[in-house]
Amino acid sequence: MPQYILALDQGTTSSRCIIFDHNGAIKSLAQKEFTQLYPQPGWVEHNPMEIWSSQLAVAAEAMAQAGLTTSDIKAIGITNQRETTIVWNKDTGEPIHNAIVWQCRRTAEKVEELKSLNLTDYIREHTGLIPDAYFSATKIAWLLDNIDGARARAEAGELLFGTVDTWLVWKLTAGKKHVTDLTNASRTMIFDIHRLCWDEKLLTTLNIPANILPEVYPSGYHFGDTDPAVLGGEIPIAGIAGDQQAALFGQCCFEKGEVKNTYGTGCFLLMNTGNEAITSRHGLITTIAASVAGKKPSPGNDNSKRITSQFSLNSSHICDFSPAYALEGSVFVAGAAVQWLRDGMRMIKSASESQEYAEKVADTEGCYLVPAFTGLGAPYWNPYTRGVLVGITRGFTKEHFIRAALEAIAYQTVDVLKAMEEDAGVLITGLKVDGGASANDFLMQFQADILNAEAHRPECIETTALGAAYLAGLTVGFWADMNDIRQNWHLNRTFAPSIEAKQRENLLSGWRKAVKCALAWE
Numbered sequence: 363m364p365q366y367i368l369a370l371d372q373g374t375t376s377s378r379c380i381i382f383d384h385n386g387a388i389k390s391l392a393q394k395e396f397t398q399l400y401p402q403p404g405w406v407e408h409n410p411m412e413i414w415s416s417q418l419a420v421a422a423e424a425m426a427q428a429g430l431t432t433s434d435i436k437a438i439g440i441t442n443q444r445e446t447t448i449v450w451n452k453d454t455g456e457p458i459h460n461a462i463v464w465q466c467r468r469t470a471e472k473v474e475e476l477k478s479l480n481l482t483d484y485i486r487e488h489t490g491l492i493p494d495a496y497f498s499a500t501k502i503a504w505l506l507d508n509i510d511g512a513r514a515r516a517e518a519g520e521l522l523f524g525t526v527d528t529w530l531v532w533k534l535t536a537g538k539k540h541v542t543d544l545t546n547a548s549r550t551m552i553f554d555i556h557r558l559c560w561d562e563k564l565l566t567t568l569n570i571p572a573n574i575l576p577e578v579y580p581s582g583y584h585f586g587d588t589d590p591a592v593l594g595g596e597i598p599i600a601g602i603a604g605d606q607q608a609a610l611f612g613q614c615c616f617e618k619g620e621v622k623n624t625y626g627t628g629c630f631l632l633m634n635t636g637n638e639a640i641t642s643r644h645g646l647i648t649t650i651a652a653s654v655a656g657k658k659p660s661p662g663n664d665n666s667k668r669i670t671s672q673f674s675l676n677s678s679h680i681c682d683f684s685p686a687y688a689l690e691g692s693v694f695v696a697g698a699a700v701q702w703l704r705d706g707m708r709m710i711k712s713a714s715e716s717q718e719y720a721e722k723v724a725d726t727e728g729c730y731l732v733p734a735f736t737g738l739g740a741p742y743w744n745p746y747t748r749g750v751l752v753g754i755t756r757g758f759t760k761e762h763f764i765r766a767a768l769e770a771i772a773y774q775t776v777d778v779l780k781a782m783e784e785d786a787g788v789l790i791t792g793l794k795v796d797g798g799a800s801a802n803d804f805l806m807q808f809q810a811d812i813l814n815a816e817a818h819r820p821e822c823i824e825t826t827a828l829g830a831a832y833l834a835g836l837t838v839g840f841w842a843d844m845n846d847i848r849q850n851w852h853l854n855r856t857f858a859p860s861i862e863a864k865q866r867e868n869l870l871s872g873w874r875k876a877v878k879c880a881l882a883w884e
């Protein structure tokens with residue numbers, strides 16, 4: 363009997379593989395960094411072949427470490443860096459260019475063109491996104507416009523497009539499956555998140571032929587089987603989700619109103635909004651959350667309709683499946699501020715040391731740091747803002763500085779969560795946390811205090827890979843249902859609010875003034 367689920371976690375800087383057992387415990391883990399290519403300022407690329415070879419290498423390594431063969435693996439789940447775009451030759455498997463990475467700004471002008479065609483509202487309404495170079499749409503168009511003969515070859519049916527999940531499945535199945543899942547499709551800016559199909563109007567506007575697009579399925583679905591030549595046996599690929607949606611699922615945020623925050627380089631906040639796709643009035647993005655056809659999180663949340671047929675490439679085909687949706691907001695600089703304290707300011711030797719310094723002082727003496735190094739994200743969306751440090755007096759020390767930087771992570775999170783509360787019309791009473799900086803107890807306590815809600819930190823903070831594993835495991839019956847996997851969510855620590863309302867309001871009003879100062883610097 364196969365005892366394990368293998369998760370491929372293809373991130374922006376490294377490929378990882380984690381093998382999980384039935385309790386959601388890690389059996390083995392392997393990781394390999396790969397090359398970041400910066401051909402011009404603001405441009406970021408990856409070599410798709412290196413993405414593939416590093417991912418394959420870590421899968422083999424994780425299996426070898428645990429002494430497992432393919433017959434021990436019940437299914438594979440994939441989670442991946444989102445939006446990153448690859449186009450390749452259907453016959454040779456040769457990419458026509460490097461992958462254009464989500465961070466790449468090369469198509470900013472193309473996005474301005476879309477805006478000048480008055481498509482902003484249309485894009486928002488249909489794709490749930492705010493027009494930006496970040497998403498795949500303009501990256502695909504760039505490849506077709508700039509690589510010699512690409513558009514003609516695409517129209518002739520010789521090329522395929524995929525996000526990283528699609529590329530990996532295509533390689534794992536030796537070119538048999540050209541597929542993606544709803545969460546990845548919802549980040550392309552050419553997918554209608556309500557009708558669950560590719561959007562003809564946007565495809566026409568960007569001159570993208572529909573025949574290069576993958577078929578789209580729910581995140582929990584039997585996408586195909588690995589080719590025996592690849593890993594030495596056939597394993598079902600049964601789960602796919604973009605990294606943040608996978609983390610939401612790995613945190614067991616199955617119910618409407620449940621929220622997770624990942625404290626990494628930036629912060630990524632996602633709230634499950636159930637079957638309702640809420641259009642934000644506060645600068646958040648509407649996206650599709652991971653769900654498994656036929657698996658109900660709870661009686662009130664009806665995403666249980668069985669998928670009756672495949673999603674087709676065009677809108678003429680209505681599919682009987684209602685996915686869960688999510689509101690998403692991100693903070694650009696979170697853990698990155700701690701890295702800056704370490705590498706730029708040289709105030710600390712390690713990120714974890716920040717806690718010790720912050721706890722040496724009772725407060726920041728009324729000072730605030732707004733780390734708007736690259737502008738401010740949700741809910742402000744101002745790319746021109748820059749960082750400020752305000753309120754300094756003679757007593758201000760290094761300890762206060764470090765504390766202000768950590769507090770800023772929590773304040774920025776509150777700004778996004780308040781926007782979510784207003785958009786969704788719910789009161790957030792608890793937040794599930796993960797990511798590298800969630801290990802900081804000071805930060806988590808301050809977060810609970812300033813948010814006036816509990817922060818729950820699980821034992822396993824590898825929630826992204828775990829989410830992909832859960833999706834695959836639910837699909838093949840390794841886990842019976844959502845309750846089965848909820849049993850695996852073990853609390854490490856809850857941080858409960860411990861300050862008075864008056865103090866909270868004073869702190870928040872200071873933060874709001876500090877943000878105004880940053881915006882004024884524009």
Ligand code: ADP
Nearest residue numbers: 626627697698700701713714797798799801802
């Ligand atoms: P990413 O996936 O974005 O690389 P990680 O989840 O690995 O991020 O978290 C790394 C980030 O968290 C770094 O920016 C680092 O500065 C920050 N970090 C790690 N540990 C701590 C800590 N104990 N306190 C504060 N920040 C931390």
